[in-house]
Amino acid sequence: MPSSGSIAGPVQALINELSKLPTIGPKTAARLVFYLLNRPRNEAQSLAEAILAVKDRVRLCSNCFSITEEDPCPICTDERRDATIICVVAEAKDIFALERTGAYKGRYHVLGGLISPMDGIGPAQLRVKELVDRVGRENPHEIILATNPNAEGEATAVYLSRLLTPLASAVTRLAYGLPIGGDLDYADEVTLAKAIEGRRTL
Amino acid sequence: MRNYAHLELQPAPGLNVFVGANAQGKSNLLEAISLLGTGKSFRTNRERDLIRDGFELATISGEAHVKAGAIRLGCTLTATPRGSRKLYTVNGRSVRYATFLGSLRVVSFVPADLHLVDGPPSVRRSFLNSALAQEQKSYYRELARYQKALSQKTALLRAEAAPDPELLKIYDETLVTSGTALMIARNHFVRALGAAASKVHARWSDGREHLELTYRPNVQFEAETEDSIAGSFEERLRAGAEMERLRRVALVGPHRDDLALDLDGRSLAAFGSQGQQRTAVLAVKVGEYAVMHERSGEAPLLLLDDVLSELDPQRARAFLEGVGEFEQAFITATQLPGALSLASVYEIRDARVIPGPS
Ligand SMILES: [Zn+2]
Numbered sequence: 001m002p003s004s005g006s007i008a009g010p011v012q013a014l015i016n017e018l019s020k021l022p023t024i025g026p027k028t029a030a031r032l033v034f035y036l037l038n039r040p041r042n043e044a045q046s047l048a049e050a051i052l053a054v055k056d057r058v059r060l061c062s063n064c065f066s067i068t069e070e071d072p073c074p075i076c077t078d079e080r081r082d083a084t085i086i087c088v089v090a091e092a093k094d095i096f097a098l099e100r101t102g103a104y105k106g107r108y109h110v111l112g113g114l115i116s117p118m119d120g121i122g123p124a125q126l127r128v129k130e131l132v133d134r135v136g137r138e139n140p141h142e143i144i145l146a147t148n149p150n151a152e153g154e155a156t157a158v159y160l161s162r163l164l165t166p167l168a169s170a171v172t173r174l175a176y177g178l179p180i181g182g183d184l185d186y187a188d189e190v191t192l193a194k195a196i197e198g199r200r201t202l
Numbered sequence: 203m204r205n206y207a208h209l210e211l212q213p214a215p216g217l218n219v220f221v222g223a224n225a226q227g228k229s230n231l232l233e234a235i236s237l238l239g240t241g242k243s244f245r246t247n248r249e250r251d252l253i254r255d256g257f258e259l260a261t262i263s264g265e266a267h268v269k270a271g272a273i274r275l276g277c278t279l280t281a282t283p284r285g286s287r288k289l290y291t292v293n294g295r296s297v298r299y300a301t302f303l304g305s306l307r308v309v310s311f312v313p314a315d316l317h318l319v320d321g322p323p324s325v326r327r328s329f330l331n332s333a334l335a336q337e338q339k340s341y342y343r344e345l346a347r348y349q350k351a352l353s354q355k356t357a358l359l360r361a362e363a364a365p366d367p368e369l370l371k372i373y374d375e376t377l378v379t380s381g382t383a384l385m386i387a388r389n390h391f392v393r394a395l396g397a398a399a400s401k402v403h404a405r406w407s408d409g410r411e412h413l414e415l416t417y418r419p420n421v422q423f424e425a426e427t428e429d430s431i432a433g434s435f436e437e438r439l440r441a442g443a444e445m446e447r448l449r450r451v452a453l454v455g456p457h458r459d460d461l462a463l464d465l466d467g468r469s470l471a472a473f474g475s476q477g478q479q480r481t482a483v484l485a486v487k488v489g490e491y492a493v494m495h496e497r498s499g500e501a502p503l504l505l506l507d508d509v510l511s512e513l514d515p516q517r518a519r520a521f522l523e524g525v526g527e528f529e530q531a532f533i534t535a536t537q538l539p540g541a542l543s544l545a546s547v548y549e550i551r552d553a554r555v556i557p558g559p560s
Contacts, residue, residue, distance in 0.1 A: 115369065117357035122366065151350045151376075158372050 011037070063134070065110040065127050067092045075107060082106045084141040088131065088160065090114050090153070094146065103193035106144070109134065114152040115159055123159065131160070135167050142170045144199055149174075172199040206230060206553050207254065213532065214546040220534045222550030228534035231550070232310070232507045234262045235532055238275045239308030239503060240336055241290060241299055249286050252279055263291075266306045269500045275305055300343060304336050307502035309491045311509050318486060319470050319479040323460040330461065333395075333490055334387055337497060344383040351376035352457055359450045374439050377455050382431045384456045385419050389426055391493070392417040392461060399482075399489030402524045406481060412466050413482055415489075420458035484517060488524040504531035511535050 011033055018029035036044055060066070061073035068074070075081060075095075085106030089095060092110050111126045135143065143164055147153035161171045174195040206227060220228050233243055233252070243249055253260045263276040276291035290302035317325050335342040355373040358365045396415030403413040423434045435455070442454045463470045463482055470482050494502045504525060510518045510533060525531075538547060549556045 117354050117361055117369075120361070122358075122361075122369065151347065151354075155354070155369075155372050155376075158375075159369060162368060 064108045065092075065112065065130070066095055066108055080105075083138065085144065086131075086135070086138070086140050086142075087144040087146050089146050090148065090156070097192060098146065098196070101189045101193040101196065103196045106142075111147075111156070114147060115156045116152045126156075128160070128163070132163065132167070135164060140168055142172060143168045144172050144174065144196075146174045170201055172201050174199050206234075209553075209555065211555060213530070215530055217545035218530070218532050219538065219545045219547045220532070220550050220555070221536070221538050221547060222534075223536060227553040228550050229507050230553075231555070232505050232532055232534055235264070235503065236308050236310050236505055237262050237277050238264045238266070239306045240310075240332065241277060241288070241302050242332075249279060249288065253281050253286065257281075266503075268306060269498075273305055275302070277302075300339055303342055304339060307336060307494055307498055307500070308505060309333075309487070309494055309502045310505040310507065311487050312507045313509055313512060315487065316480065316483055316509065316512060318483045319463050319474065323458070326461040327457075327459055330388055330391065330459075333494070334391055337391075337494060338387060341384070341387050344380040344387075347376060348380035348384060348456070351380065352452055352455070355452050359446060359452065363447075365447065370443075374436075377452075378432050378435045378439070381421075381435060381456045382428055385421070385423070385431055385459070386426065386428065388419070388456070388459065389417050394493045394497075395486065395489045397489075398492040399485040402488045402492075403482065403485035406485070406520055406524070411478075413485055414462075414464045414467070415486070416462040416464070418460040418462050420455060420460075480513070481517065484513075484521045484524065488521065491525050491528070501529040504528045506531065506533040508534050508536070511537065 014033045014036075015026065015029045018024055018032055019026050021029075024032075036047075057069050058067050059069075059071060061068045061071055061076055063072045063076045066073050066075065082105050086109050087098065087104060087106055088109045088111060089098070090111050090113060095108050095110070098104050098108075109127070109131050111128065111131070113121050113126055115121060115123060115126065143160075145157040145160055147156045157173055161173070164171050209231070211231075220231060222228050237243060237252075243252060258281050260279045261276065262278075263274065265272055265274050274291075274293050276289075276294075278289045278291075280287050280289070288299070290297050290299060292302060292305055314325070315329070318329060331341075331345060335345060351373045355370065355377065358369060358373070392415055399415060400413045403411065421431070421435045421438050423431045438454045446453050463486070465474055465478055465482065468474075470479055474482065491502060491504060510521075513521065533545075534550075547558065549558070
């Protein structure tokens with residue numbers, strides 16, 4: 001790695017910015033920057049605008065807390081989707097994984113993380129109260145707990161199932177053929193579709 | 203890794219002795235071999251230290267001949283911004299740690315083990331954990347689950363004066379299921395270990411002294427069944443809940459277990475001479491080797507890092523004879539120990555390995 005003094009300021013500045021992103025180290029960042037340097041200006045511009053648009057135009061759905069351009073989000077307003085099933089996920093990115101399978105036709109609720117006191121996250125730091133309120137309001141037939149099958153995902157699912165079982169007719173958990181410790185968004189579509197079909201009652 | 207830029211070594215069967223002054227890289231070599239067996243360093247928790255200064259990764263690979271045939275094992279450490287990441291391979295295929303663990307069995311004996319008798323209980327627990335984790339994959343899994351739940355429970359107790367009882371209950375449930383499995387495994391292992399250790403110890407003392415090992419679980423139980431242990435565990439958690447909340451620490455469970463070593467019915471830590479304590483440690487290590495050997499049906503590798511130089515020649519010889527039928531051993535020492543015959547000797551100087559007597 002060349003030291004910061006040896007390359008042009010803007011190049012180093014962009015390398016520094018990109019290195020802050022997850023999974024991107026200084027080497028990858030440098031490769032991306034030199035790639036961009038060789039591309040036409042309009043390509044760089046549309047990338048820059050797309051990044052800003054994410055921040056300026058995307059917000060949280062006030063019903064399910066997924067990310068959306070309009071509030072409520074298209075999934076919450078889609079009349080063809082089954083409003084009597086709520087699938088609870090940790091992060092909005094998990095919705096993308098589940099939607100890719102095409103196997104799920106209900107609605108979602110994004111918790112905003114998983115319970116982990118080690119990381120300072122308890123039920124109060126998540127959208128648990130919002131979920132309970134929503135269940136009281138919408139009275140769904142089924143709540144699917146689709147948190148990851150790792151220690152935090154399991155603890156969160158158990159916690160929610162005990163909280164929600166008195167309120168909903170069925171609380172189910174994804175039947176994971178997923179590897180233990182695996183991530184929802186790394187699972188392939190077939191595995192995930194099977195997990196949705198084979199969900200079990202808690 | 204460590205001070206080695208690159209090293210290839212084709213060790214001999216039987217005893218391999220590496221002789222060299224301090225800080226020349228003797229222990230690093232043993233550490234590399236142990237990484238192929240246990241996947242963990244026997245010296246450090248900061249595994250990033252294993253990577254040579256100025257480098258981004260360390261790779262160790264080796265071929266081992268075990269009962270199942272020849273296997274190639276690999277372990278690569280990569281420096282990351284937050285520490286290091288390890289990748290394991292078996293026969294060139296990338297595998298999870300739990301799969302890697304136990305492919306090659308290793309019994310190591312390092313100077314820290316000399317404190318098995320006079321050290322704090324944590325020394326004895328980590329001795330039990332590393333022996334059992336290598337031996338049973340399920341032990342490693344339950345230990346990882348237990349430790350995770352324990353950290354979460356501890357964090358919860360520390361964070362709030364009135365922790366969410368429902369959440370505490372969830373972590374306690376994991377502690378009970380995983381902790382029960384740990385206790386059953388420890389109880390079995392200590393019984394086998396105690397029998398093997400006291401047998402060799404009796405031989406050394408011509409039957410004059412009797413060494414006894416007793417598992418001292420934090421949660422005492424009536425019968426050695428899952429139900430009985432889990433029941434006692436739940437009861438202790440209920441009884442101790444108020445105290446745990448007040449003191450903000452997890453007080454109940456196998457993370458507070460101990461192992462008692464007694465000589466002729468008296469505590470070795472309290473009443474044993476230094477010589478008696480040391481002989482007991484040697485007997486326990488011989489016992490560990492014997493139990494591992496018997497349970498796996500093959501002779502584990504024996505790694506002795508700088509311990510023979512801490513022992514007088516008589517004890518060193520007694521130890522090696524006690525271990526008996528090891529097939530391959532790696533020993534480091536500052537001087538060639540007098541107790542060794544039929545050894546392949548290598549000299550280690552400035553991270554280079556020079557075959558031949560020093
Ligand atoms: Zn929505």
